[in-house]
Amino acid sequence: MATAYGPDTRDHQRSGAGSGDNPPVKHFFPAVLRAPLEARTWREFGYLLLSLPISVVLFSFAITLTSLGAGLLITFLGIPVLALGLAMCRGFGVMERARARGLLKLQVAEPAPVRGRTGGLMSWVGAVLKSGVSWRHLLYALLHFPWAVFAFTVSLTFWAYGWAAFSYPLWQWVFPAYVGVDGIQLYGDATHSIYLDSPFELAATSAFGLALILLTPWIIRGLASVDRVMVYGLLGPSRLASRVVELESDRGVVVDTAAADLRRIERDLHDGAQARLVALAMDLGLAKEKLTHDPEAAARMVDEAHGEVKVALQELRDLARGIHPAVLTDRGLDAALSAIASRCTVPVTVEVDLASRPAQAIEGIAYFTVSELLQNVSKHARATRATVDVWRTADRLLLQVTDNGRGGANLSAGSGLAGLAERLDAVDGVLVVDSPVGGPTRITAELPWRG
Incomplete structure (x- = not known):
């Protein structure tokens, strides 16, 4: 029996689709036409508009209190004033994370609260000044202000000019009726002037506005992505935490x-x-x-x-x-996996492509992962054949178990696969399930090599 996954398929990206995932929604119109009316565009546009007044207030507080605290460092008052400034920046950070969750749909974990060792005021002041999170909040207050000014100006300008130009044929009559000119003036000097007033010019202006309307949502998304990076990188917990x-x-x-x-x-x-x-x-x-x-x-x-x-x-x-099977210790994964494959209720093809052996702990986890997956094939899959492939990519050990059964496997809470995924996660491993209803099922496990 030939294995279903040869070397030509091993470098493919893992698929995370499974029966438990939501199927992609099919739209009648392409994304470029839907974007100006999508809720995401208006949420992110609202986020960019709100960023300017919030960043002005935050920047002002941060600069004022930080400068005052730094100036008073020659006295005892400078230290608590500086700590107060950092604490206020952390308070603004709570609001910014909530705003990012609501408008950008960005989930950022709350950083650990500041706690002094003794519980007194000076202990709290020292903890605030020593906290890297506090200083990152101050850095966010300083950096976000110029960016908010730029993002506000660009997004509002493109959005306003786009809709104004697109709807120009509807309000062009305002110029001759109330201003005394034929339309928007493109050029004028002492001898002649150019106005947008002919039907062709009206249509061209409207088409230009439509192009801006279709382009602006992608500009807004690009600007909002920078805000996501700033919020996630500066207002969230540190990587170490x-x-x-x-x-x-x-x-x-x-x-x-x-x-x-x-x-x-x-x-x-x-x-x-x-x-x-x-x-x-x-x-x-x-x-x-x-x-x-x-x-x-x-x-x-x-x-x-x-x-x-x-x-x-x-x-x-x-x-x-x-x-821990003796055959695994003595002969490695190839022989051990062949042994458990021989006990499976369906024919199993095993292919192990490893030039050396990983760490014993990883080897044991790999063995029991395949053993449990093959038990699932025997008990639940209703398959007639299965394959097991093991190979190494860079510093990762990859295992892939496939079967032609009924499919429908998922990582829902309470399932055996969920428990297996937790075990792999405990050693920085990953379990990916691709099991559409009707099959086939492909389950890929990725473990650190640690040879």
Whole structure:
């Protein structure tokens, strides 16, 4: 059976589409015609208009209090005044993040609040002055003002001129009726003047206005994208703080996963091998009692006990394989994945293209990821064949399991795939599910190499 994914397909970008994603909305008109009337355009235009008065106030407060605080640093008053200025910038940052969420649909996490070590006023002042977030808010106040002036001027000018020129044939009559000229004057000197008053000139002006109207939304979006970068980069938590929060969350997932695995092992030992060994000990005790007066019965009981020992040993082997298979340690992913593929209920083609082995922890995660995905294929996919591809790209290990089953797999909360995605995320991994209803299903896992 030929594998469905050869080397020519391995560098393709991962697709994030799945049955749980919303299908793309089909529009009758192209985007360039829809843009001037879309809510996004008007929201972003409103954001740019509001930015000017807000940035003027923010800039004024920031410059005034910062300059005053810096000037008073020769006295004790300069330090609390400077801290007050930084605190006010942080307060404006709360408003700016809320405005970005509402108008730009930009989700920016709140930075960690400032807390002094002792809880007193001077402790708070010291914490504000030491906080990099506070100084980034001040930098935002200083940089956003000139940008807001530029964005306000450009967006309002293009928008106003576009709609004014587009609707010019409707209000051109104002000039001869109230101004005493034939229309908008393009040129004039002592000898002659040029006015937009003929039908052709009216049509050309309206067409020029329409072109501006169609162009302006994209200009507005470009300007708003700069605001997104400034808000996200200067008003959000630092990368270090975000990384700490992410690692704390990942550590919680790892701890929960380890605890769940320990409970599973304890349950398997208690309900399986331990119970069987207890029964075996009782049977051997009875056989010992019968050995003197009924040797034949004792022999039968010992024979049955021998069979129970074999079953217990097999259960212990299966349990050990579930913890960490020996074939993975000895021979690597190729042999280990071939072993679990042979136990799958559908034919599976395995192709492992690795010149070396990753770190043992990553290798183990990769093994159990493929094992769980193949279990899903056996239990839920209703497939007739499946493939497993493993390869390395730069410093990432990629696993891809595909099947021709019924599809419909998703990462919704509570599903096995959601739990698997959390486990991969705990080691900076990614799980991408592409499983339209009706199939086929393609699930790609990406792990750090860490060789």
